[in-house]
């Protein structure tokens with residue numbers, strides 16, 4: 250497991266940049282944590298670091314937003330999904346199994362659809378107003394090696 254504290258927004262942006270630099274097409278990232286924990290903020294940092302210059306908004310109403318950066322990026326927020334059928338209706342497989350990067354906020358709400366190989370990122374509030382604790386689990390051994398090498 251990788252665990253770190255980002256004391257302010259700048260630290261989260263810099264972590265997002267590091268993560269983006271070691272992602273490969275097909276990588277799947279689950280983001281969980283309470284409202285305001287920073288799932289969208291970290292996603293935006295990753296998306297911008299992947300070369301997207303468009304304005305990045307939360308996909309909470311659209312469920313999925315697509316970007317074309319260094320790789321295709323599919324940014325989901327599944328909080329408003331009431332029934333798993335809604336995921337089939339939007340054709341989630343087209344995104345989840347494409348050669349892009351998937352970032353899925355509230356992934357635990359659709360756990361049955363999450364591909365087995367993924368990174369799990371959990372965010373939570375730290376002691377200060379602007380600090381966030383970030384934990385990554387999943388197939389992190391390789392990721393850890395890459396992060397250490399940076």
Ligand SMILES: Nc1ncnc2c1ncn2[C@@H]1O[C@H](COP(=O)(O)OP(=O)(O)O)[C@@H](O)[C@H]1O
Nearest residue numbers: 255257258261284285286287288289290379381
């Ligand atoms: N260190 C930090 N990392 C991420 N976000 C932070 C940090 N400090 C303050 N924030 C603020 O916390 C809020 C996180 O909101 P958001 O990313 O929308 O949360 P979520 O998507 O998890 O509901 C943003 O307003 C952001 O500016």
Ligand SMILES: [Mg+2]
Nearest residue numbers: 288289307354
């Ligand atoms: Mg969000």
